[in-house]
Amino acid sequence: MRLEIRMSRQENTEVLVIGAGLAGMSAALEADKAGSEVIIAVSSTLCSGSSFYPGTWGLGMVAPQDEEDKKNFVEVITEVGCGMNDIRLSEVLIDHIGEDIEALEEMGVTFKKPETSAYDETLIPCFDRKYRKWYGYLFETAKPAFKDRIESSAIKVLEHTEIFKIIPFKNHYLALAFWNGEVIGIAAKSVVIATGGIGGLYEHRLNTDDITGAGQAMAFDLGCELVNVEFMQFIPGFIEPSYKTIINERALKLAQILSKDGRIIIDDLEVLDERSGHGPFTTRLPSQKFDIEIFEEYLRTGEDKCVKMQYKVSNMSQEGLMIRDYFKWLKEKKKVDASEDIFILPFMHAANGGIKIDEKAATTVPGIFAAGEVTGGMHGADRIGGLSTANGLVFGKIAGREASKYAKKMDPVAAEEQSINIDSIHIVEGHDAVDEIRKLMYRYGSIIRTEKGLECALEAIDAMEKQIREGEECDLKQGLMVTHSILMAKILLKSMLLRKESRGSHYRKDYPEQSEDYDKALIMFKDEKGEIGYKWR
Incomplete structure (x- = not known):
């Protein structure tokens, strides 16, 4: 059964960036710099997401000491990541982070740095084994610097605009969004997904409320592959x-x-x-x-x-x-x-895995790029401290440049759509499915994971999904949040079940040792029947 959605208006652009954390704003600025028309859409406001999380004073970034240190840094990333990282992505990250931090300083972002050159072990990044260049990324200077730069650019900012579906057309993508109680469309030749991690799927999370996993769900639905999603950080x-x-x-x-x-x-x-x-x-x-x-x-x-x-x-x-x-x-x-x-x-x-990208921040779907915590591959089973923020900066800029290049090759956006059809959304009235999913994921899919517990959670979510499908059509926004949460919870739980070992951040109480049988990355994808498929790389 299909549901017709009428759009109150349609915006046209060359590059659409979804998300306004460090990765999203970096992508938007870079695409604008390359001469593309850019819209940045964010469900909350500019300077949001985990890269501006208010639960801490700021975030650390690390960079190699010099050219010689770059090789060692990548080696340690691979060691800490238990071999689950894509070395090509790790090399790009380490090769660019120093110059990209310098560019932030030129933009007006100030960093907290060591008071003296004396050795301070508290500045060695988590899981690292040596002192490198350390930068304290301070929100109080980063926020005004980014806002000033975006306001002085040609970028169009759509705050409180929640993208909920991306639909492919012949020469562009149409993103549907909730805005001011209405549904609007944003047509773009290329899209950068920078919506952050999956913290919103857990009861206790150190994330802002706009980190829901919706970006991963929309990307998966489009045909993008996900990698390493069973690896995530709990602190x-x-x-x-x-x-x-x-x-x-x-x-x-x-x-x-x-x-x-x-x-x-x-x-x-x-x-x-x-x-x-x-x-x-x-x-x-x-x-x-x-x-x-x-x-x-x-x-x-x-x-x-x-x-x-x-x-x-x-x-x-x-x-x-x-x-x-x-x-x-x-x-x-x-x-x-x-x-x-x-x-x-x-x-x-934080998530260590997510949308699979290559060195140009391109996903497995042409015209769809991704950056920041929504992606996976550059870290592995564990991540060195300071590299999540660095990842958002480096691959955000790359995604913006590459999305601009892709958009310039495409024909103009076709005529505006007045309405669009999507699958009907159902939900049992009064049933707080998202809250129940968060409790299930925290209890069975966080620190301690077992086959019995993971299967119990999957059975509960399958039953919830069946109950929802038998319910009445509901509020579209509420229904889509539940739909995205169910999809991502099932992907995560299945990936945790498939990896029958303990490796890095993934602990299986029933398989407490690391196994050579699983010295490979797990990739999740949407198969020909529309079901959750997987393969080992």
């Missing part, structure tokens, strides 16, 4: 006070981890010391015990407020720059004193 965050505040891992060596009733959960000082060297959970190191024990306590009690952290701070002046700045920021911005009891749990932080 400890605050349940109470100041919910969704990121824990600075460097300060974990100063912490004691207790149950709600005061029982020590982590009593191994070596585990705490090693865990303070990296933010995300990983199975590569003995410190995996930290996250697993905390999540086991959550599963045992069924309560969010089940694990508390107490900092033991004596002489702050002896600590490194990152730790000193963190506690200062925590008190001034979050109104949290280091002496308080802080309840914590693992939070979904």
